[in-house]
Amino acid sequence: MKRLNPVIADLLTIFKMDKKFVRGEGYYLYEADGTRYTDFIAQYGAIPLGYNHEAIWAALDQIRANMLPSLCQPSTPIKAVELAQFLLDKMPKNLSVCTFGQSGAEAVEAAIKLARAATRKRKIVSTWKSFHGKTAGALAATGQEVYQKPFFIDTSDYIKIPYNDEAALEKVLQEQGDQIAGFLVEPVQGEGGVNVPSPTYLHKAQELCRRYGVLFILDEIQTGLGRMGNWAVCVEQGLEPDILLLSKALGGGVVPIGVCMSTSALWEEDDFGKNHSATFANNNFTCSISLAYLKYLEQNQHLFQQVKQNGAYMRERLLQIQQKWPGVIKEVRGEAYLQAIEFEEIDAGDSYEFAILCSQGGLGYLISGFLLNVYKLRIMPYLNQEMAVRIEPPLTISREEIDKLLHAIDRTCEILYYRDFYHLYRYTIHDNTIPKTITDYRSKRREIIVSSTTREPHRSFAFIAHYPQTRDLVINTPSFEQFNDTELSEILEWQADYGEPGVVCTLSKISSKHGDVAAGSIIAIPFGGPKVLERPRKEVVSAIRAAIRKGREMGATVFGLGAYTSIVTRGGIDVRDMILDHEIVTTGNTFTVITSVNALLTGADKMDISLETCRGAVIGANGSIGRLCAILLSQKMENIVLIGRKSNERVNMERLRELANEIYLHAIFYHKERSGIRKQLLSLLENELVFSDGLYQTRERLYELFQTAESAETDNLEEQMSENIIDDIELLFRQAGHKPPIDYGVDIDYFLPELDVILVATSSIGELLQPDLIKSGAVICDVSRPANVGKIVQEKRPDVLVIEGGLVKFPENLAFGQNLGYKPGVNLACLSETILLTLENSNRNMGIGGRITMDDMYYIQGLAEKHGFTLASLHSFEKEIDDEYIARVKAAANKQVVS
Numbered sequence: 100m101k102r103l104n105p106v107i108a109d110l111l112t113i114f115k116m117d118k119k120f121v122r123g124e125g126y127y128l129y130e131a132d133g134t135r136y137t138d139f140i141a142q143y144g145a146i147p148l149g150y151n152h153e154a155i156w157a158a159l160d161q162i163r164a165n166m167l168p169s170l171c172q173p174s175t176p177i178k179a180v181e182l183a184q185f186l187l188d189k190m191p192k193n194l195s196v197c198t199f200g201q202s203g204a205e206a207v208e209a210a211i212k213l214a215r216a217a218t219r220k221r222k223i224v225s226t227w228k229s230f231h232g233k234t235a236g237a238l239a240a241t242g243q244e245v246y247q248k249p250f251f252i253d254t255s256d257y258i259k260i261p262y263n264d265e266a267a268l269e270k271v272l273q274e275q276g277d278q279i280a281g282f283l284v285e286p287v288q289g290e291g292g293v294n295v296p297s298p299t300y301l302h303k304a305q306e307l308c309r310r311y312g313v314l315f316i317l318d319e320i321q322t323g324l325g326r327m328g329n330w331a332v333c334v335e336q337g338l339e340p341d342i343l344l345l346s347k348a349l350g351g352g353v354v355p356i357g358v359c360m361s362t363s364a365l366w367e368e369d370d371f372g373k374n375h376s377a378t379f380a381n382n383n384f385t386c387s388i389s390l391a392y393l394k395y396l397e398q399n400q401h402l403f404q405q406v407k408q409n410g411a412y413m414r415e416r417l418l419q420i421q422q423k424w425p426g427v428i429k430e431v432r433g434e435a436y437l438q439a440i441e442f443e444e445i446d447a448g449d450s451y452e453f454a455i456l457c458s459q460g461g462l463g464y465l466i467s468g469f470l471l472n473v474y475k476l477r478i479m480p481y482l483n484q485e486m487a488v489r490i491e492p493p494l495t496i497s498r499e500e501i502d503k504l505l506h507a508i509d510r511t512c513e514i515l516y517y518r519d520f521y522h523l524y525r526y527t528i529h530d531n532t533i534p535k536t537i538t539d540y541r542s543k544r545r546e547i548i549v550s551s552t553t554r555e556p557h558r559s560f561a562f563i564a565h566y567p568q569t570r571d572l573v574i575n576t577p578s579f580e581q582f583n584d585t586e587l588s589e590i591l592e593w594q595a596d597y598g599e600p601g602v603v604c605t606l607s608k609i610s611s612k613h614g615d616v617a618a619g620s621i622i623a624i625p626f627g628g629p630k631v632l633e634r635p636r637k638e639v640v641s642a643i644r645a646a647i648r649k650g651r652e653m654g655a656t657v658f659g660l661g662a663y664t665s666i667v668t669r670g671g672i673d674v675r676d677m678i679l680d681h682e683i684v685t686t687g688n689t690f691t692v693i694t695s696v697n698a699l700l701t702g703a704d705k706m707d708i709s710l711e712t713c714r715g716a717v718i719g720a721n722g723s724i725g726r727l728c729a730i731l732l733s734q735k736m737e738n739i740v741l742i743g744r745k746s747n748e749r750v751n752m753e754r755l756r757e758l759a760n761e762i763y764l765h766a767i768f769y770h771k772e773r774s775g776i777r778k779q780l781l782s783l784l785e786n787e788l789v790f791s792d793g794l795y796q797t798r799e800r801l802y803e804l805f806q807t808a809e810s811a812e813t814d815n816l817e818e819q820m821s822e823n824i825i826d827d828i829e830l831l832f833r834q835a836g837h838k839p840p841i842d843y844g845v846d847i848d849y850f851l852p853e854l855d856v857i858l859v860a861t862s863s864i865g866e867l868l869q870p871d872l873i874k875s876g877a878v879i880c881d882v883s884r885p886a887n888v889g890k891i892v893q894e895k896r897p898d899v900l901v902i903e904g905g906l907v908k909f910p911e912n913l914a915f916g917q918n919l920g921y922k923p924g925v926n927l928a929c930l931s932e933t934i935l936l937t938l939e940n941s942n943r944n945m946g947i948g949g950r951i952t953m954d955d956m957y958y959i960q961g962l963a964e965k966h967g968f969t970l971a972s973l974h975s976f977e978k979e980i981d982d983e984y985i986a987r988v989k990a991a992a993n994k995q996v997v998s
Contacts (some may be wrong), residue, residue, distance in 0.1 A: 114465060115526055116468050117525065123149070145348065146352040154394075189332065198380075200380050205357050207236065207318065207389075210359045211281075212371060214342065220279055222280060223256065227243075229242040229259075229285055243483050262288055272310075273311065280313070287433070289322070314339045315341075316345045317332075319345055324392075325396060325402060327406070328436075344357070344851065354389070384420040411496070424717075427442065438490045448547050454603055463480025465523060467479055494740055520666060548912060560659070560936075562622065563647065564661035565664065600625070603621040605618070608936075625642065632864070649857065655685070657941075660882055684945075685944065690929065696732055697970045698904050708746075714740065716742055718861060721754060724860040729762060736776075742846075743843070747849065763841070776841065802824075814975040851873060854874055858880045859879065876897045901990075907963075908924055935963060
């Protein structure tokens with residue numbers, strides 16, 4: 100398939116619809132291993148009698164036996180003449196000429212040319228949601244821009260009006276009738292989602308066309324020759340189009356052929372006849388097959404009644420299923436053997452996965468793939484009607500097979516009704532088991548909650564995110580709890596192959612205590628868990644850029660980079676070039692740092708840990724978040740350990756040492772209170788007696804730095820911050836008989852037993868802390884996504900308080916549906932920073948390239964205070980905790996100390 104259309108091939112492969120059929124018989128298709136599928140799509144109506152029907156094979160045998168010449172233009176093609184006469188006998192009597200081609204699109208092209216040549220007018224009127232083919236002219240008449248834009252189709256002479264709107268048609272004909280050659284319309288819109296007009300629409304359209312001198316062109320390429328239980332809709336309704344178009348079923352399921360039937364009046368001018376032809380038209384071979392099909396239809400007209408009866412039965416049953424499972428099927432449309440089911444959207448309140456899938460246009464594919472793989476029933480989605488699937492079986496389909504399809508659709512709707520999405524996804528990881536027990540997950544719904552303000556938003560954001568860990572799938576789609584960890588990883592892999600960003604949830608109003616109002620959306624890229632780091636960086640960055648473009652299309656001008664999207668884009672550097680002048684981008688790291696440090700300090704206070712005497716650490720100190728957390732903690736704590744990666748130890752040790760130097764400089768030039776590392780430095784430098792003559796000058800130079808910073812007389816602070824003072828500081832502390840207040844290293848296990856307070860902020864995937872090595876009574880704040888502190892710590896160490904970092908309380912109880920597992924009003928700091936910048940209408944990029952200054956910290960802190968965004972209550976292992984919980988941890992720690 101990749102040799103034919105790699106784009107469609109990938110899509111079919113993703114949804115396991117890339118079956119390789121080696122045999123077709125009637126309405127069945129077979130794979131090489133004998134697996135049988137019932138076909139309810141019939142090549143979009145082009146397989147009217149199913150596969151390899153005996154009447155068609157008899158015609159093929161006769162062609163060969165008679166040695167019939169296939170192509171003999173310009174001589175008389177006898178079978179083409181015979182076919183033309185047969186069609187003219189069956190179709191409206193005003194038609195008298197048949198112009199054959201090789202497809203429906205070619206028939207439409209002929210109709211447009213004939214209409215223009217006969218009327219000497221250029222414009223063609225058609226309807227929105229119509230479909231008339233994919234050649235340039237037919238595509239220009241098609242009422243779906245998605246098909247036209249990629250090819251720069253010129254539609255300047257093609258007017259589109261709403262379907263089934265008599266007033267709109269009369270208005271355009273009245274205003275521009277002298278320029279309009281014809282009105283091109285389908286009796287039932289097929290590709291547009293199976294839209295059936297009112298009983299009077301086509302008659303009124305024909306009447307209006309006659310009144311204003313415009314040709315009435317009826318496109319029955321899909322509806323004609325049996326599909327609607329008749330020869331054609333125009334025959335059944337007594338219409339007399341100036342031009343009638345037929346194809347699809349005309350080929351008998353074997354050959355490509357189309358026809359443009361017209362009145363003799365349109366041939367009075369000879370321009371069309373002289374200038375229109377096609378090499379493979381009037382082909383005796385294809386016309387013989389068409390005749391064989393039409394003659395079979397003529398001899399078996401009970402098929403018409405069967406199609407009508409079965410179609411009515413199918414529609415009635417589908418409507419019953421719609422009523423049985425309210426809120427699942429939005430609409431059942433169509434008649435006879437051309438029907439469609441449009442499903443209701445499922446939003447982020449029920450499932451992030453389904454919300455994303457719906458926004459990506461994948462629901463129809465998921466359901467079609469489910470029915471194909473699990474029930475062996477072949478239906479198809481619409482390319483342009485993402486929430487709908489089509490049912491278009493061969494005319495010969497049995498009632499028994501229809502019942503099988505209806506049972507499977509009923510079961511599918513039951514799954515959707517009870518929100519047990521697990522069953523719809525199982526086939527994507529190669530489990531085609533028919534569902535037995537369906538569980539009711541409706542109670543797991545969490546509503547999307549927007550602000551109650553009456554004010555309108557002044558700016559919009561898009562927060563680009565992905566699942567940091569596999570478990571997030573379960574948190575945001577509750578029925579996925581039935582998958583095991585391996586299967587969840589396979590689901591993430593499947594999503595990554597899909598490759599398109601999707602909208603998770605949109606909040607139309609978010610207000611602040613200051614009265615400002617914003618709106619915004621979470622947009623997901625398809626790379627969850629480790630996939631975002633395992634996939635080629637170029638591929639992931641491309642998806643992030645696509646997500647930003649999607650957000651821009653939705654009106655966003657503030658873009659937040661959540662989870663690993665900041666890391667993959669090098670702190671936003673790889674998307675900065677696409678950010679317009681009126682747009683800004685943030686990594687969200689600034690507010691994450693502020694809230695994580697505050698959460699850790701809150702936890703330490705509740706555990707009665709003294710910041711002056713305890714030993715704290717930042718694991719992941721070389722990262723952008725870890726670095727800032729270390730700087731902030733150094734303002735409160737007097738003894739800190741900076742811990743980096745073990746890989747590339749020499750480089751990481753150098754970076755940790757540089758950070759320690761930066762912290763000392765911050766203590767001197769930025770931090771003004773006598774606390775934390777600053778207190779330690781001042782206590783050392785104020786004691787002149789401990790230093791010998793050789794170190795006295797070193798002490799004096801460092802002390803002068805304090806005095807210079809406090810006098811605020813310096814204008815070259817940036818230059819001062821580049822000084823290397825760590826060697827002197829460490830030397831002075833050792834001379835005084837003390838350890839330096841800042842230690843650093845790459846061996847977590849070495850430091851872990853002596854740490855009272857730990858902040859974990861790494862980009863590593865996996866658990867980093869050995870439970871047995873953690874000090875009793877320690878407080879750990881895990882900022883990492885996915886978490887670096889595993890549940891094994893919770894299970895084995897009840898004497899240790901583990902809290903989640905980077906959580907914020909909104910001024911209102913807003914919720915993005917499932918809300919990433921948090922209760923209404925609580926969410927991530929990185930998302931909150933994006934919202935703050937939007938509320939403030941800020942023009943300031945934040946955290947680009949990982950660079951965050953103390954000024955940035957104060958700016959975001961000020962915005963949070965202004966707009967009412969505060970630290971959320973403490974959470975531990977995805978659950979909110981209270982003082983009673985912490986008291987149990989303290990009691991367990993005290994017990995451990997005593998023992």
